[in-house]
Amino acid sequence: MKGLKYLLLGTLFGIVLTKSEVVSWFRIQEMFRFQAFHMYGVIGSAMLVGMLSIQLIKRRHLRSLSGQPIVLADKRFSHGVWIGGIIFGLGWALTGACPGPMFAQLGSGVGAAAVLILAALAGTWTYSALREKLPH
Amino acid sequence: MLELLRQPWPWYVAGPLIGLMVPALLLLDNKALGISSALRQICAACVPAGIPFLQYNWRSESWNLWFVLGIVVGGFVGYRVLGHPETIAISAETVRDLRAQLHLTDFTGLLPRELFALENLANWRGWVFLVLGGFLVGFGTRYAGGCTSGHAISGLSNLQWVSLVAVIGFFAGGLLMTWIIYPLLF
DSSP states (O other): OTTHHHHHHHHHHHHHHHHTTTTOHHHHHHHHTTOOSHHHHHHHHHHHHHHHHHHHHHHTTOBOTTSOBOOOOOOOOOHHHHHHHHHHHHHHHHHSOOHHHHHHHHHHTOHHHHHHHHHHHHHHHHHHHHGGGSOO | OHHHHHSOOOHHHHHHHHHHHHHHHHHHHSOOOOSHHHHHHHHHHHOOTTOGGGOSOGGGGTHHHHHHHHHHHHHHIIIIISOOOSBOOOOHHHHHHHHHHHOOOOOBSSSOHHHHOGGGGGSHHHIIIIIIHHHHHHHHHHHHTOOIIIIIIIIHHTTOHHHHHHHHHHHHHHHIIIIIIHHHHO
8 A cells, every 4th residue: 555655644734724724715815815924824834844844854865765865856947837827826816725725625525626626627637738839 | 632633723833734744755755745736647547638748657646646635535534523613713804805895795614605606607706716716726737837835835945946936926816816806706
C-alpha cells in the first residue's frame, strides 16, 4: 500500500482546511474584502513555516525516507503564470474554493462541490486541448 | 482535548500545520505539494482524447490522487465527525456587505445556499457561480502551473519569484471579481 501514507497525509490536510474554515466561501469573500486577518494569517504562517522547513532541509542536506537527496524544482516562468493566475483568481472569488478545498467540501457533503469539481476538470481539460494555441 | 479539536481552529494553529505539509511530502519521497496537478491527472486518466498535454505517465504521479482522496476523507472527518458551527463567524462588516450587495440572507453552511444550491442551475446565476466559477479554477490553475498550494504555499516557501507573480495574479483576479464584477452580477 504505497498510497496509504499519502491518503493519511491528505486526510490530515483536509481536516486542517476544514477546521480552519478556509474551505468556506464566506471566508474567501472576507479575505478579498480585507475585512479579517484570518485567511492572511493562515496563508502567511503556512508560507513562513514552509520556508523555514525548506531552509532547514537545504542547510542540513536532509534526505528523503528512501535516502534520496531532496530536490526542489524551480518554477518556470511563462506568460501563462500571470494570465492563468488572473483567470484562477476570478474563479476563486466566484466559487470561494481553490482545488484543495473543493475536495474537502465534497467530503463534508456539500452537493455543489461535485459540480464545482466536474467544472474544474472541464476547465483543466479545455486548457490542455487549447494549450498550443494559447500565449505562454 | 476533543472539545478543543471540535472548535474552529485559529489561523496560528492551522497555518503552521498547512506549512508542515511541504517538508512532510518532501521528506516522505521528494513530492512537491500541489493539488491542481491532480485535476490534470484525472483528465489524463479518464479523457485523454489524444491531447499531447494529457499523454504522460500519470500513474507514476498517482500519489497525488491518494492525497486528494485523503482531502475528501479529511473534509468528512473535519466537518461531520469533529462537528462544525451552523454559521461561520465571519466579520460583521462582511455580513453587512454581503446582505447589501449580494442580497444574501442565509449565512449558514460553507457556501451560501442562495447561490450554490443545485436548483440554481435552472437560472443563469447558478451557472455563473457553479459551472463558470469551477471552470475558471480548473483552466486558470493549469495555465498558471499551480494553485494556492503549489504556488502560494509550496512555491513561495521555496522563494520562487515565478510563484510570487502567480499569487499577485490570483489576487488581481479575485479583487477584480469581488469589487468590479460582483456588483454587475447583482
